[in-house]
Amino acid sequence: MKRSFCLVLTSLVLGAQPLSDGPHFTTAGELLLPKDYRQWVFLSSGLGMTYGPAAQANPTDPLFDNVFVNPSSYRAFLETGHWPDHTMFILEVRRSTSKGSINNGGHYQSEVAAIEAAVKDEARFKEKWGYFGFGRGDKATPLPASSACNSCHRQNAAVENTFVQFYPELLEVAKRKGTLNQGFSESH
Numbered sequence: 001m002k003r004s005f006c007l008v009l010t011s012l013v014l015g016a017q018p019l020s021d022g023p024h025f026t027t028a029g030e031l032l033l034p035k036d037y038r039q040w041v042f043l044s045s046g047l048g049m050t051y052g053p054a055a056q057a058n059p060t061d062p063l064f065d066n067v068f069v070n071p072s073s074y075r076a077f078l079e080t081g082h083w084p085d086h087t088m089f090i091l092e093v094r095r096s097t098s099k100g101s102i103n104n105g106g107h108y109q110s111e112v113a114a115i116e117a118a119v120k121d122e123a124r125f126k127e128k129w130g131y132f133g134f135g136r137g138d139k140a141t142p143l144p145a146s147s148a149c150n151s152c153h154r155q156n157a158a159v160e161n162t163f164v165q166f167y168p169e170l171l172e173v174a175k176r177k178g179t180l181n182q183g184f185s186e187s188h
Contacts, residue, residue: 021070022086023119030139031117031132037090040068043167047096047107064109066092067167077170081177083160087120118153118161129153129161158184 021040024032034040048062069077073087093114096107115134122128125142131149132140143149153161159179164170165186174180 020086021072023088023117023121025124026139029124030141031119031130033115033117033134033138033140034070034088034090037068037092040090041071041074043067043069043089043170046166049166061096061098061107063113064094064096064107066094066109068092078173081159081174081179083120083162085120085122089118089162091116091118118149120160127154127161157181158186 021034024034026032044067046065049065068090070086070088073084076082076084076087091114092112093116094109095111095113097110098105098107100108117132117134117140119125119130119132120128121130124130125145127145127150129150130142131147131153132142134140150161153163157163158165158171158181159174160181164174164180165184
């Protein structure tokens with residue numbers, strides 16, 4: 001009787017657990033691009049803030065960046081002001097245009113120029129965070145720990161290795177929870 005009760009209870013608990021919305025890797029260690037990232041929590045969009053290779057765009061049509069984070073990590077951040085292990089951000093870089101339809105002066109987003117990811121995985125990455133560029137595929141290998149991404153995030157991020165300073169709602173959470181990186185200043 002006890003054994004069948006335990007099996008039923010285990011089945012119910014396991015059946016009720018959703019699949020992880022965090023990062024998924026191939027056996028070769030490549031990060032898989034989540035097909036549903038546009039259904040994740042949208043954190044912010046910037047215009048002309050892109051840096052690195054994707055920044056080589058037409059200055060009259062600056063790039064947009066859209067930032068998404070997996071929902072379970074977002075909920076954890078709201079509670080604690082920290083990003084849990086297996087947090088995943090997607091940076092979707094899109095070209096902009098100003099010519100089309102009824103638009104007479106502003107910019108709007110057009111095709112995808114690049115997709116990048118940041119993943120917190122303390123067991124997988126010595127620096128705790130790994131950075132990826134997907135190019136034209138749906139798999140990516142991590143950039144070296146010595147990459148400019150790691151260095152820039154380590155030096156300039158508001159919370160851990162993340163640019164929470166560009167996500168107004170989360171910046172307020174970090175201030176309330178006291179989790180801003182030591183030495184971080186909103187003025188730099």
